Amino acid sequence: IDSFAPWIVGRSNGVLMGSLAQFGLIEGPGEGPVADTRDTVFHNRYYQVWQLTQADIDHHIAHWQDPGYEVPYMVASWPGNGNVNNGEAALLGPFTDLDSDGLYEPTLGESPLIRGDMAVYTINHGLDTSVITIAPIGSEVHTLFYAFNNSWDPYLHNTVFCNQKIINRSSLV
Helix, strand or coil: CCCCCCCEEEEECCEEEEECCECCCECCCEECCCCCCCCHHHHHHHCCCEEEEHHHHHHHHHHCCCCCCCCCHHHHCCCCECCHHHCCCCECCCECCCCCCCCCCHHHCCCECCCCCEEEEEEEECCCCCECCEEECCEEEEEEEEECCCCCCHHHHCCEEEEEEEEECCCCC
């Protein structure tokens, strides 16, 4: 996952811009969403992947109201909302919004939305200059790797899928 990233390149007003990753050679897309400040708090929140199973999510949905229930870390830390005061988008990772208020609230029974039976989710931004001759681009890539626990179909059981959502967070078109 660390070395998996698309190359996003384009021109804006004649200026070549991009987000490129070359594993082991140069810095590529950074962790987390597009933001104004990428400090230690930002790094601690986003320098991770969220690994979940549908069973984890179903357990949370069934037990969030139980006395003494503690929301599992991967559900509690899911990046459903960004810090808009830091220039992050209000909505990030997909989640069930039971009260339709746009806020991810796992203590109120809301949960991450994943595909398959098990998934790994990550968010990366393309703000860092990755190649000296290319200006950084304000792209954001949300990646969901997922698989099915389907032993009756050997092809599906041994396949990992990847869904990427690429968002232009810059003012450039």
